Amino acid sequence: MIPIVVCIIIALLCAVISGVIAFLAGVNHRKKIAEFTIGSAEQEAKRIVSDAIKTAEAKKKEAVLEGKDEIHRQRAEAEKELNERRKEVQRQERRIQQKEETLDKKLESLEAKDEILNNKNKQADERLAEAEAVKKSQFEMLERISGFTVEQAKDFLMKNLEDELTHEKAVKLMEFEQQTRDDAENSAREIISMAIQRCAADHVAEATISVVPLPNDEMKGRIIGREGRNIRAIETMTGVDLIIDDTPEAITLSSFEPVRREVARIALEKLISDGRIHPARIEEMIEKARREVDATIKQEGERAIIEAGVNGIHPELVKLLGRLRYRTSYGQNVLNHSLEVAYLSGVMASELGLDPTIARRAGLLHDIGKALDHEIEGSHVDIGVDVARKYKESETVIHAIQAHHGDVEAKTVIACIVQAADAISAARPGARRENLENYIKRLEKLEGVASSFEGVERCYAIQAGREIRIMVKPDIITDDRMILLARDICQKIENDLEYPGQIKVNIIRESRAIEYAK
Incomplete structure (x- = not known):
């Protein structure tokens, strides 16, 4: 067993030694390769450096040459x-x-x-x-x-010259004054007569009645209505007295106020053409008629400024001019009178070499206050001045309005022309009727007395002033208070007014409840 182990160990040692020898041989080989590579790199580096130096020298020479050339x-x-x-x-x-x-x-x-x-x-x-x-x-x-000395001679000559000039001046002044006076009177007569001749004005005065034609006499009964309810409704809502007599196929409307009379006439014509006549329909037609009259007022104002040849008038002044269509002065229609004054003023201004447009404008607006004199306290002159100034009229026009009745002294020729034209228009034959104006003023005062009491909604003077019809507010005036109010109004009429005969005070209190079924 031991020799085998020893053999193995020896074999292992031989293998290890062989490996070490092989490793050392490989290391030596790689070292030689590295040294060869380093040597080649150093040679290449030297070559690159040499080439760079040569290139730099060449660039330097080129730069020097270019610098010298520059x-x-x-x-x-x-x-x-x-x-x-x-x-x-x-x-x-x-x-x-x-x-x-x-x-x-x-x-x-x-x-x-x-x-x-x-x-x-x-x-x-x-x-x-x-x-x-x-x-x-x-x-x-x-x-x-x-x-004489020099100064004495001067004094002597100047004195003689002054005496001669004074005498000559006095003589010439007298001659010129007399000549001017004669020429002025002749020219004034010629201008006024020419203006009157060229003014073709209407001589018809306004009346206080209107006649509505009927298709047949049967329509009279329908207008009167059952127990007179229709005619009472018309008279109550319009303040116009309806006269239904034996005149065939005609009804007469009587009222001193032209606007009321016109509203009643239009409403009645609509009711006759429609055929349905009852209190509700009457009220509807009267409202439509009032709107039509308002539209007519605007159209009449626009027509007046076109006929007078003026422009640039404020729209509110145009409406006031239209309202003059339904105003009268001593029986003369105020709008026609204003147009006549405007025309006369323009003619006279042209003859005198003045601006006829301004003269016509002043003549057209001179009575503008009469459109509001029944609503605002004061004379129509003061009201007209305030209205013209409010709507930015020129001072020339305002002064002409203020001076046309001589309330102030006329300071411009235009004011004098308007004053003369107003007098011509009022003085021509048939232009005015004194009695009608007094009659209208008396009825206006009668309505003013009734309207001054609290709780009065509307009031109308009818029957030529023999009756005053008063509508009161039911929430303010009770049935018991109506008796006392009628007595108070009668007492005030007796104390403040002068009138022939007697005046009937008729107070109407009406409560309504309206509902619609849907």
């Missing part, structure tokens, strides 16, 4: 620029030299002229001294001959 080129350019500047400087020097020579010549010429002027000034001074001496000698001679 320096040479820049030096040539600098010399060229220097030569050009030197030439420019030489040209400037020659130009300056020429200017100096020209200035020297001008200076010599000016000196020569200055010398000539000095000589002429000396001669002028000498001649002036001679003239002064001659003048002095002549004055001395005149003083010896006349016996």
Whole structure:
């Protein structure tokens, strides 16, 4: 057993030794290979360094050559620029030299002229001294001959001249004043007569009644209604008195207020054409008629400014002009009167060489206050001035409105023209009727007295002022209070107004409840 183990150990030792020898042999071989590789790398590095040095030397030589060429080129350019500047400087020097020579010549010429002027000034001074001496000698001679000094002679001449001028001036002024007065009167007559001749105005005055035609007499009964309910509803809602008499196929509407009468006429015509006449339908048609009248007022205002040939009037003033269509002054329609005054003012302004547009504008607006005089306290002149100023009318127009009745002194020719045109329009035959205006004022005062009491909603004077119909607010005036209110209104009418006969005070209190079934 032991020899086998020893053999194994020996074999192992031999194997180990063989491995070590082989390893050392391999290490030695790799070392030789590495040394050979390092030697080759050092040779290659030396070759690369040598090539780099050669390339650097070549680049250096090229750079030096390029630098020399650039320096040479820049030096040539600098010399060229220097030569050009030197030439420019030489040209400037020659130009300056020429200017100096020209200035020297001008200076010599000016000196020569200055010398000539000095000589002429000396001669002028000498001649002036001679003239002064001659003048002095002549004055001395005149003083010896006349016996007056210079101041005394001046005073004497001025006094005589003033006396002559004063006399001549007084004579001429008298002649001119008389001539101007005669010419002005003749011109004024011609202008006014020409304006009147060229004014073809309507002579028809407004009435207080309107007639509505009927298709047949049976319609009268339908308008009256059962127990008179339809006619009462119409009169109550419009404030117009319906007169149904024996006149065939016609109903008469009576009211001093043209707007109410027009609303009632339109509503009645609509009811007749529709055929359905009952209180609810009557109320609906009256509201439609009121809207139509409002539209007509606007259209009438627009028509008036077109006919008058003016523009730029505020829309609210246009509406007020339309309201004048339903206003009367002593029986004369105020809108027609305003158009007539505008036309007359334009004609007279043209004849006088003034602006006819401003004159027509002032004439058209001169009575604008009458559209509001029943709503606002004060005269129509003051109301018109305030309204015109509110809507930015010119001072010329405002002054013409203010002065057209002589409340203030007319300071412009336009104001005088409007004043004259207003007088012409009012004074022509058939233009106005005094009695109708007094009648309308009396009825307006009657309505004003009734409206002054608390709780009164609306009131209408009917039957030519023999009856006042008053609608009261049911939530304020009770049935018991109605009796006391009627007595108070009667007492105030008796104390404040003058009227013929007697006036019936008719108070109406109505409560309504409206609901719709759906």
